[in-house]
Amino acid sequence: MSVETGCPFCDAKQTVYLESERWQLLRHADPVALSGWMMLATRAHRSGVDAMDEVEQREVGVILAEVARAVRAETGCERTYSITFNEAVKHLHLHVIPRHEGDVSTTSWALADRYRATARKEREAADPTEAERCAKAIAVRCIDALRPLGFRLP
Numbered sequence: 474m475s476v477e478t479g480c481p482f483c484d485a486k487q488t489v490y491l492e493s494e495r496w497q498l499l500r501h502a503d504p505v506a507l508s509g510w511m512m513l514a515t516r517a518h519r520s521g522v523d524a525m526d527e528v529e530q531r532e533v534g535v536i537l538a539e540v541a542r543a544v545r546a547e548t549g550c551e552r553t554y555s556i557t558f559n560e561a562v563k564h565l566h567l568h569v570i571p572r573h574e575g576d577v578s579t580t581s582w583a584l585a586d587r588y589r590a591t592a593r594k595e596r597e598a599a600d601p602t603e604a605e606r607c608a609k610a611i612a613v614r615c616i617d618a619l620r621p622l623g624f625r626l627p
């Protein structure tokens with residue numbers, strides 16, 4: 474498998490909540506704006522969606538849909554966002570983010586402002602203990618549906 478030294482996803486320094494031969498489900502590192510902010514990353518070092526292999530291309534939609542359903546169920550959000558930039562870390566990772574209808578700060582570009590304010594510590598981050606509990610619960614909600622793709626709880 475292709476790995477890159479110095480890449481935080483390849484170095485596997487973060488807690489993994491769900492994994493398969495090809496994928497790892499992580500939560501956004503603290504400080505994080507919202508509990509339930511998850512990240513689906515390839516295990517191989519891929520620069521972006523156009524670098525996925527054929528199996529990853531087939532699996533990604535199924536996994537994303539299941540993670541999004543679990544984020545919605547666990548956080549009580551009405552919708553989820555799925556975005557990928559691969560900018561700060563140039564290793565394919567797809568963010569799955571709760572979108573709470575009653576909270577305009579979770580709306581598209583307002584969410585980007587909230588994200589930056591949280592990163593600069595100008596806005597209170599999600600409680601790390603709750604974010605951790607939430608990520609584990611999301612993984613548990615996903616596992617049965619994703620077991621056919623080789624997923625397991627670590």
Ligand SMILES: [Zn+2]
Pocket residue numbers: 476477480481482483484517518519563564
């Ligand atoms: Zn990498």
